[in-house]
Amino acid sequence: MTKVLMICGSLRKGSTNEAALRTALAVAPAGLDGTLYTGMGDLPHFNPDDDRDPLDPVVADLRAAIGAADALLICTPEYAGALPGSFKNLLDWTIGGGEIYEKPVAWLNAASPAAPTGGGDAHASLRKVLGYASAAIIEDACARIPVTRPDVGEDGLVRTAEPRERIAGALAALAAALG
Template sequence: MLMICGSLRKGSTNEAALRTALAVAPPSLDGTMYTGMGDLPHFNPDDDREPLHPAVAGLRAAIGAADALLLCTPEYAGALPGSFKNLLDWTIGGGEVYGKPVAWMNVASPAAPAGGEDAHASLRKVLGYAGAEIVETACARVPVTRPDVGEDGLVRAEALRDQIAGALGALAAHLAASRPRAEGQ
């Protein structure tokens, strides 16, 4: 599973949720955090051809190698942050997201007026264009506030950790159910 944080902010609650996901993931989910979003060039369709910018080639290779994606993004000005939308734009031309199981966590604080719903509606739309398989049972709203994050960068509250683990359990169950069974089983 490749985890992508939609925030470039150091120590964001979105990053904390994904780091916590690594810590509480079931053994069947091997997770890797993608950290190259800030290195991606601005999307330009003229540049979406070989030779690709190395950061774009790396992103596409990481997505292609993953059995699933777990995304966690904030909402900015009522939509996806520009840097995260840029990342998503680079995924369209390569086709690596097509048919890929994708889930997301929404960690908007309880005080957020729309709870990040506009960003996730935008995300759903873009993933639809990319042909991703959205795993609804693994998409979760886990409101994380800055005080919920410890000095180690992980979510401390057990109830929130349990919600994150539950979403990952649903993703793991989906992946297990969709894997072809070996002959004779």
């Protein structure tokens, strides 16, 4: 069983980014076991002086979850032309532990069609940070799949057929890359 940790870069309730990841959980191919990380809002502000033992328990849990995963799947919005601060904070906490080093990573871009850059600036920032962390980006599993609020059902899942199929395709590409 391949374990994929799914990380949403948004803290917004009802986020289309979280809906895309919840849908990924629902449409994941056989053999791929996904878990949605939900602790981002509890992480302390990153301070290099605190990046030592004993770690804050929330940071330790994040690093353990990343370490236990075979791959990461990220879906983050763009905020003010870059990554949201809370998500960048999460990424900052991943550097010192080394758990993300050479870890296969992919992302979904759920920005609506009306988004000014389609989330491109956030993903350029994400690519840069993942490069510093020496993560292994699985390009074939990275996909721009616009999701709008009307695409999301009351159950929090993307209900529109085309985005669901494209999310499933991204997950299939990730599973194939992980072999």
